[in-house]
Amino acid sequence: MDLLTQILINGVLLGGLYAIMALGLALVWGVLNIVNLAHGAFIMLGAYLAWHLYTYLGIDPFLGLPLTAIIMFGLGYVVQRGLLNLIVRAPMFNTLLITFGIEVVLTYLAQLAFSADYRTINPPYAGNSIALGPVVVPLARLMAFGIAIALTVGMWVFLLRTRLGRAIRATAQNLVAARLYGVEPRHLYAVTFGIGIALAGAAGGLYGTVSQINPYIGAALTAKCFAIAIIGGLENPLGVIVGGLVLGVIESLAVLYIGATFADVASFGVLVLVLIVRPSGLLGKTA
Amino acid sequence: MFKPVSYLAGALLSATALLAAGPAASADDIVLGASVQLTGPLANTGRYYKDAYEFAVEKINEAGGVKVGAEKRKLALKIYDNQSDVSLSVRQYTQLVSQDKVSLLLGPFASNFALADSAVSEKYKVPMVQGGGASDQIFSRGFKYIFGTLAPASNYFGSTVSMLKELDPAPKTVALLYADDAFDVSVAKGTRPLLKAAGLTTVMDEKYTSNASDFSALLSQVKDKKAEVVLVAGHETEILNFVRQAKSLAVAPKLYSFTVGVPSDDFRKALGSDADYAFGMTAWLPTAELKDKWFGDAAAFAKAYKEKFGYDPDYHAASGIADVEALAQAVENAGTTEPQKVRDAIAKLKFDSLYGTIAFGESGQIDLPQIVIQVQGGKVAEVYGAKGFIEKPHYPMPAWDAR
Numbered sequence: 001m002d003l004l005t006q007i008l009i010n011g012v013l014l015g016g017l018y019a020i021m022a023l024g025l026a027l028v029w030g031v032l033n034i035v036n037l038a039h040g041a042f043i044m045l046g047a048y049l050a051w052h053l054y055t056y057l058g059i060d061p062f063l064g065l066p067l068t069a070i071i072m073f074g075l076g077y078v079v080q081r082g083l084l085n086l087i088v089r090a091p092m093f094n095t096l097l098i099t100f101g102i103e104v105v106l107t108y109l110a111q112l113a114f115s116a117d118y119r120t121i122n123p124p125y126a127g128n129s130i131a132l133g134p135v136v137v138p139l140a141r142l143m144a145f146g147i148a149i150a151l152t153v154g155m156w157v158f159l160l161r162t163r164l165g166r167a168i169r170a171t172a173q174n175l176v177a178a179r180l181y182g183v184e185p186r187h188l189y190a191v192t193f194g195i196g197i198a199l200a201g202a203a204g205g206l207y208g209t210v211s212q213i214n215p216y217i218g219a220a221l222t223a224k225c226f227a228i229a230i231i232g233g234l235e236n237p238l239g240v241i242v243g244g245l246v247l248g249v250i251e252s253l254a255v256l257y258i259g260a261t262f263a264d265v266a267s268f269g270v271l272v273l274v275l276i277v278r279p280s281g282l283l284g285k286t287a
Numbered sequence: 288m289f290k291p292v293s294y295l296a297g298a299l300l301s302a303t304a305l306l307a308a309g310p311a312a313s314a315d316d317i318v319l320g321a322s323v324q325l326t327g328p329l330a331n332t333g334r335y336y337k338d339a340y341e342f343a344v345e346k347i348n349e350a351g352g353v354k355v356g357a358e359k360r361k362l363a364l365k366i367y368d369n370q371s372d373v374s375l376s377v378r379q380y381t382q383l384v385s386q387d388k389v390s391l392l393l394g395p396f397a398s399n400f401a402l403a404d405s406a407v408s409e410k411y412k413v414p415m416v417q418g419g420g421a422s423d424q425i426f427s428r429g430f431k432y433i434f435g436t437l438a439p440a441s442n443y444f445g446s447t448v449s450m451l452k453e454l455d456p457a458p459k460t461v462a463l464l465y466a467d468d469a470f471d472v473s474v475a476k477g478t479r480p481l482l483k484a485a486g487l488t489t490v491m492d493e494k495y496t497s498n499a500s501d502f503s504a505l506l507s508q509v510k511d512k513k514a515e516v517v518l519v520a521g522h523e524t525e526i527l528n529f530v531r532q533a534k535s536l537a538v539a540p541k542l543y544s545f546t547v548g549v550p551s552d553d554f555r556k557a558l559g560s561d562a563d564y565a566f567g568m569t570a571w572l573p574t575a576e577l578k579d580k581w582f583g584d585a586a587a588f589a590k591a592y593k594e595k596f597g598y599d600p601d602y603h604a605a606s607g608i609a610d611v612e613a614l615a616q617a618v619e620n621a622g623t624t625e626p627q628k629v630r631d632a633i634a635k636l637k638f639d640s641l642y643g644t645i646a647f648g649e650s651g652q653i654d655l656p657q658i659v660i661q662v663q664g665g666k667v668a669e670v671y672g673a674k675g676f677i678e679k680p681h682y683p684m685p686a687w688d689a690r
Contacts, residue, residue, distance in 0.1 A: 003511040010503035010536075108326060116330035118527055118557045127534030127561060127687065138503075138535035210535070211500050212527040212557065216328040216371075220498065255504035260495035261467055263504075 002134040007252045009137060015248025016145030019241045020206060021221060022228035023152060024199030030234035031172040031192045032088060034095045038103035039225055040218030042197050044110060046072050046204025047213040051119050061121045061209045062143060068205045069198040076197025080190040088189060103218060110215035121208035144206040148241070151199065155237040168192050227271045246270065316363035317353060317624050319344070319614060320389030322379035322404070324396050327371025328498070331523065331553065332603055333396045336419060338596050339607025340364055340393055346581045353615045356622045362615065365389055373403050380407040390624045391415075391614050396603070398422035398440065398470035405433035414630040416613045418606030422473040426650035432626075434633055434647050436609045437602075438570040438655040440470050441477020444518055446657045447544050447568060448481040450671040451516060454682055458541050462491035462514035464505060466521040471497075474520035474546055490514050497522065502529045506538045515683075517543040527557055534561055534687050541683035542566060549660055550601040550667060563664065564684040568657040571602040571642055572669060579641035581612065588641045602642075609642035616645075 025039040036042075050068050053059040059067065079102070087094045128139040159165040170178040171188055179185060207213070207221075224247070232243025247267050254266035321340060324333030344362045347353065352361040365387055369376035376395055383389045384407065392408050394401050394417020401420025408415035409430045421437035451458055461482055465475040475494070482489055490512040493505060506529070509517055517540045519529060526548040533539070542564075548554040549567025571577075573589030582588040585605065592600040613636060618624055621632035637646040643655055659671035661680055669677045 003507060006507045006511075007504055010501075010507060014501055014503065111326055111330065116326075116334065117553050118331065118524060120527065120531065120557045122531075122557075122559055122561070127531065129535055129537045131537065136537045138532075140535060210531070212524055212531070214328070214331065214524065216330075217500075220500075251501065252504045255495075256508065260464075260493050260499065260505055263499065263501075264496055 003256070006135050007256050008249060009135060011249035011252030012245060013138065013141040013145050013248070014252065015245035016148040016241075017141065017203075017206060017210065017244075018224060018228050018248055019232075019244025020144065020148035020151060020199070021203040022225040022232070022240050022244060023148075023155065023237060024196035024203070025222075025225040026229040026232065026234050026237070026240045027155070027199070028193055028196035029229060031168055032084075032189055033092075034084065034088070034099065034193075035092070035226070036196065037096060037099040037222055038106060038218075039099075039196075039200055040220065040222035041103040041106040041110075042072065042076070042200035042218075043204040043207060043221050044213065044215060044218045045075075045106060046201030047121070047208040047217075048110065048114055048119070048204075049201060050205030050208055051121050051213060054121050054123065060123060061205050062147075065147070065202045065205050069202045072201025073194040073198035077190045077194035079197070080193035081186070084193065085186060085189065103222070107215050107218055114215060116214060116216075119208070119213040120211075121205070121213075123209070126209050138210075140206075140209050144210065147202070147206065148244070151202070152237045152241050155199075159237070164191070224267075227267060230271055231274050316361045317355075317391070317618065318363045318365055318387070318389040319391050319393050319611065320365045320380070320383035320387060321393035322367045322369040322376045322383070322395050324371045324400075325366075325368035327369075328524075329371040329396055332419075333371070335600065335603035336394075336396050336607045337366055338592070339418075339600070339604045340366065340611055342592060342595065343581070343608045343611035347611070347615050350581055354619050355624060362611070369395060369400070373400055376400050377403050377407060380404045384408075384411040384413050389413075391618075391626065391629060393417065393607075393610050393614070394419050394435075396420075397468075398425060398473070399468050401425050401433070401435070402469050405430055408432045412630075413626045414614075414617075414633055416610040416633060418610045419603065420470070422469040423477070423652075424469050424473060426652045430651065432630055433651050434613070435652045436606045436613065436642065436645065437653070438657060439477070439652055440473035443474050443520070443546050443568060443657060444478040444544070445481060446659050446671060446673075447518070447566065448478070448485050448487075450659050450676075450680070451487065451542075452485050453671075453676070454542075454680070456683075458515035459488055460490045460512070460514050461487045461516045461518060462493075462509050462512065462540075463489060464491070464493050464495060464517065464519045464521070466497045466499075466525060467494050468497050471520040471546070478518060478520075487516070495521075495525075497525075499525055500528055502532045503536060506533055506536050509540065510536070510538045515541045519543065520546045523548045523551065523554060527554065530558055530561060530565065537687050539684055539686050543684070544568070544659075549662060552599040552601070555662060555665060555667075560665065560690075562662045563690070564662065564681055566659060566661045566670070566680075568659055569602045570655040570657050571605045572658060572660075573600070573605075577641050577643060578639055579612075580638075582608070582641050585641040605642040609640050609645055612638075612640050612642075613645050 053064045126140045130137045167183045228243040232239035251263040254262045348361045352359045367379040392415035396419035398420040414432045416434045418436040421440040465471040526545045544566035550569040555562045573585045575584045575586040577585035617632035621628045670680045
C-alpha cells in the first residue's frame with residue numbers, strides 16, 4: 001500500500017512537470033495553429049539559460065524563473081515576427097517543416113555553444129525531500145508542481161479575464177471579426193508565441209533542477225508535450241494539467257505493474273485511445 | 288515563402304560539412320576510416336574516440352610513422368560524423384571501404400553501433416579494431432574481421448560481485464536494472480549467473496527503456512523491496528537521473544554501482560558531492576606501470592591528453608588509442624597494408640600499450656579484468672582488483688540526510 005501511494009505521488013508530481021512543459025505548446029497550437037516541433041528545443045534553451053544564471057551569477061533556479069521566462073519571451077517574439085509570421089497562414093506542412101528546421105538548428109547550435117557535456121542545476125536543496133510517514137515527497141518536484149498549477153491557473157485567468165487574453169482568444173476563434181474590432185494580429189501572434197516560449201523556458205529551468213540537461217533532450221520532450229496536449233485538449237489550459245497528470249500517473253503505474261520498458265507504450269497507448277474515443281474535437285484542431 | 292526554409296537548409300548543410308571535415312591525406316598515407324558520434328545524444332562519449340584517434344595518429348606520425356616492409360609511411364584519418372544514428376553509421380562505413388578506399392577501419396562508440404557496423408567490415412573483408420562496443424553479441428557471430436579492445440560486457444560486474452562477498456556486513460539482496468540495448472542486455476545476462484553463484488538473492492530484475500528520464504517508480508520499488516545492492520547497467524544520462532532521483536526520494540541502498548559514468552570527469556562534475564559513494568568499474572587507470580611505445584606510459588598519456596583536449600581521459604579514450612596502436616603494430620608485423628594479411632597479424636598481436644597488454648582471444652575480443660572504483664570525496668578511488676581490496680570502500684552508503 002505504501003508503495004502504491006508512493007508511486008501515485010511520484011506520478012502526480014511527474015505529471016505536474018509534464019504539464020508545465022506542455023502548456024506553451026498547447027497555447028501556440030491552439031491560437032496560432034502551429035504545432036511547434038521546436039518546443040522541446042526551447043525547453044532545452046531555457047534549461048541552459050537557468051543553468052548559466054545559477055552557475056555563473058548564483059541566481060537560484062526557482063527565483064530566476066521570471067528572468068528566464070522574460071528572456072525566452074523576447075526570443076519567442078523575435079522568432080515569430082521574423083520567421084514564423086511568414087508561414088502563419090500557410091498549410092500545416094510548411095509550419096511543421098520550419099519548426100522542425102528550427103529544432104535542428106537550435107540543437108546543433110547548442111552543442112557548438114555548450115558542448116555535449118551533461119549539466120545539472122543542482123542547488124543544495126534540489127535533492128531534499130519531505131517524509132510523510134513511509135512516503136517521501138521530493139521537494140524540487142513538489143515546488144515544480146506548485147509552479148505548474150499556479151502558471152496554469154494564471155494562464156486560464158489571463159485568457160478569460162484580461163483584454164490581451166480576450167484578444168488572443170478572439171483571434172484564435174475568428175480572425176476577421178477580431179481584426180474588425182481592432183486587434184493587430186501580427187503583434188498578437190508574436191506575443192502569444194512569446195508567451196509559449198516563455199513557458200517553455202520556465203519549464204526548462206525546472207527540468208534542469210530535477211533531471212539533466214544536454215543539447216539533445218528536446219526531441220523527446222516535444223513528443224511528450226504533443227501527447228499531453230492531445231490528451232488534455234487545446235481549448236483550456238486546465239486540460240493540459242489533466243493531460244500531464246493522466247500521463248504521469250499512467251507511466252508510473254505501468255512501471256510498477258507491467259515493467260519499466262512499457263512506460264512509453266502506455267503513454268502513447270493512451271494517446272491513441274484518446275484519439276479513438278474523442279476524435280471529433282481533436283481532429284478539428286489538427287486538420 | 289520557401290526562402291527561409293532554404294536558408295535554414297543551407298545553414299544546416301554547411302554546419303554538417305564543417306563537422307565532417309578532417310585533415311587532408313597524401314597519396315601514400317595509410318588511411319584509417321571511422322564513423323564516430325560527433326553530434327547527437329552520444330556525442331558526449333563519441334568525442335573520446337575522435338580525440339583519441341587523432342592523438343594516437345599524431346603521436347605515431349611524430350615518431351616517423353609506421354614501418355611497412357622497408358619504408359616508413361604516415362597514418363591519416365578519415366572520420367565521419369554519424370550523428371548518433373546507427374543506420375547512417377553503416378552507410379558511412381560502406382562509403383569508407385567502397386568509395387574512399389580506406390586501408391583499415393577503426394570503430395564507432397557503443398555496442399549497437401559496433402554490432403551493425405561490423406557487418407560492413409566482414410562483408411568487405413577489411414579489419415576493424417573497435418574500442419567502443421563491449422557487448423558479447425558482437426563477437427558471438429564468428430566474424431573474422433572485427434576486433435574489440437573493451438572488456439566483455441558480460442563480465443563488467445564480475446569484480447564487483449566478487450567484492451560483494453568480501454564486504455562487511457555482507458549484503459544479501461540485489462536489484463539488477465538495465466537498459467534495453469545490446470550492451471546493457473549483455474551485462475545483465477552475464478551478471479545473473481554471477482549473482483546466483485555468489486549466493487545473493489535478486490529481488491528485482493528489471494529492464495527499462497534507453498533514454499528513460501524518470502526513475503522514481505523504479506526507485507520506489509528498490510526501496511520497497513529493500514534491495515541492499517543496486518546494480519545499474521545503462522547510459523550516463525540515465526545514471527545521472529537515477530542518482531539525482533535517488534537523493535530526492537531518499538533511496539539509499541547500502542551500495543550502488545553503475546556500468547558507466549563513474550570513471551568520467553563529466554559525471555562527477557554534473558553531480559558534485561552527490562556523486563560520492565557511487566561504485567563503478569574500469570579496465571584502465573592512468574598508471575605509470577602501463578608502458579607504451581609511443582606515449583611513454585599511461586600517466587604521461589593522461590597528462591598530455593588533458594593538456595591537449597582540456598578534459599581527463601577515461602577508459603574509452605585509452606581504448607581508442609589502443610585501437611590505433613593495434614592497427615599500426617599489426618601493419619608493421621605484417622609488413623603490408625593488405626587487409627587480409629593485416630587481419631591475420633591483428634589476430635596474433637601481443638604487445639604492451641598504455642591500455643594494457645593487447646592480445647585478442649579466439650572471438651576477437653580482448654580480456655581485461657575490471658577494477659572496482661568508487662567516487663570518494665569527489666575523486667575516483669581504486670577499491671578492488673584481481674588481488675582483493677586496494678583502498679577501503681566507503682560502505683555502507685549512509686542515508687542521504689546523514690552525509
